Amino acid sequence: MNSNSERPPVPLWLLVSPFVLSFVALMFKSPIVRKAMFLPIVGAVIRITVIRLSPGDYATACALTIQVFKMCDFLVLTDSHLELRPVGQIALSAGSLPLFERAKWAMRLLTSPRLIGWTSEPKNSSIPPRPTETSRIRFAIKQTIYLALHLLTVNILGITLKLSPGFLQRGPGLAGSGWGRRSVDALQYYAMVWTWISISHRIWVLILLSTGRWMPSDLPPMFASLGNAYTLRRFWGQTHHQMLRRVTTSHGSFVSEKLLRLPRHGRLSLCIQLYVAFFISGAIHHWGEYMVMPLNGFNLQACGSMKFFLLQAVAIHGEDIMISVGRRMEWSFGLKSTWRRKASKVVGCVYVWQWFTWCFPIGVDPLVRFGVIENGVQVEIIQEACKFFGKGCNFSA
Template identity: 70%
Template sequence: MNSDSGRPPIPLWLLASPYVLSFAALMFTSRTVRKAMFLPIASLVIRITTIGMPAGACPIASALVLQRFTMCDLLLLTDSHAELHLVGQSAPSAGSLPLFARAKWVVHLLTSPRLIGWTNEPTTGALPPRPTETSRMRFAATQIAYLALHLLTMNVLGISMRLSPSFSRDGPGLAGGGWGRRSVDVLQYYGVVWSAISIPHRVAVLVLLGTGRWMPCDLPPMFAPLGNAYTLRRFWGNMHHQTLRRVVTSHANFVSQKLLHFPRQDRFSACVQLYTAFFESGAIHHWAEYMIMPLDNFGLLACGSMKFFLLQAAGIHCEDIMISAARRMGWRVNAESARSRRALRVIGCIYVWQWFTWCVPINVDPPVRIGMIENGLRVTIIQDLCKFVGKGCYIPT
């Protein structure tokens, strides 16, 4: 892997080492040994950080940093063998499973960040509804259609973003454009994020369907419908992907209940958990962003992810206060007509959109200035088709 960040390339064995050690750590039956295994895993991620990555490798950097925080949860904060159980698991602890069965259990755990199929799966409506389709063939056809749509979306938005000066390395950034352009640019950026996360998930769903061991009802989508995002809390806690939910809530509960000893239902506990969860999410993204920053003219403070995610916690906190105040004054949305509820939800979605129009540049502009968009993954289906048209057809790649 060649780096354009002023750092030497990273050996592939070093990139794979945190995952190999994570698997090995969870195979040990002794909790003391599992805890001790966290140190080499964290050290490897720190070592990779000192080497750095090119701007186009941001997804790899994010995955590595997330693995470090995930293993902190599974090895230090949680007795994963005793507390996490697959649905239908007869053994009281993963440590009592035979070696091969325990290896399968570990693979399930490391590939199930949302804990789907586990007794610990979130039950508060945080995950999108499970599909009701019963035919594997029809469900697979639907996934293929969505996969094609995501790829086409990535292609179209990739073209439009490369034509926009806001996403150019030498451009003004998202913050440098007028509010109208900025609003459109934020939608484009989230469309790429949505598709880039959904594509590997759709592929994984098709692979799992092909094994014959999973039904469509076992494979909920990665994102809930956009119509659910009519408040900031619902955007982050319901509509957006929930792959970080387990790791951030585990750390948040540890800080609130074990360090500060707040009661579980206490309002101060909820506030501490909110800010801790977004602080950790900010730390994950900030760390990964730092890994792709060049050494010559960027430092840790040049990244914007921590500020962005702490702003989300503050925004949700203020939003909760305003909604609570409205309810105390007797305003009940559920008491209104269906048309009024729909109108209020549309207004809420526009408010969320404009909130992100204001704050997303804080997070996106620093990576854009080092070429994250220009050097990122490209889908060129339309460009490849245009090659058959002739020299008169030019679409930037």
């Protein structure tokens, strides 16, 4: 096999098998059986990795690798039947629930990556405030309007990305652009990621609302305000989506508390948890990249996600040290007045933006070379509208 066109298609049954096996595994009452069920889940994803997916299936590849680490948490590291309970569940263990109730418990767990509505829901403001809307219909209309705007935004970003040489598969790469162009490209790329994740989340919200079981207050936004991302820790810990928070923190806690037996809130323990969390994030995306790599001409070292995410841990660690030193030396920078606090936040947001301007080519350039950007899902509302009115559109770079 010498080209992507010669990839054998991955059977549909194999693609869905890790998710079906995950559901079945959570149904077993025995912890030993649940742990054993982790092996066929990993085996199925490894088999898909050997066959490989096309570059346009990068999101699917990441969903598969996320499932591996998620089930490592739910089946191996955690006794999920005892430790994970929805708010209001009377039974102390999911294993004591009737079969149908246990199936609902398992399905709800698999579809609640942020554990909203569970006793383990994060309490440190990492989840955006819950909506105050009380009418399902009005809330659904708002979600539909936002969904339409998001689709239009993706369409516009798809056009502008193609006009940027850095995002072309055979172009000079993002790192080869000037700093001004690179800064704009960083904003464009994050806007694309933000919008696609928001689209999938709003579709899921509409599905949940249609069941009549969930209220708007049960469905907080996926992202918090960008205005609060004035440090890297706040960006990753609050502003960015928290879909991987449970997966990353559970592995970090296991390493620091159970393997190394460190005090839970000790400085060394928190440091290890930070690096393990970003290592898991890197592994998830790195594995996903490898799954869509061309069949020839690249190797595992060509992927950039692991470097990118470990850099985030190093930067946050350095940031924490600087903030700690500043507090000890009582550096206030005259931030007591309101306008100075706001100005400092603006400066912080610019600093975060420029940090990503510097490091995002490390993680994104390989995706560009693999053809993920050019071969990804395309939304062409504007182009189709132009065709409908008979004028035609041409947005080629």
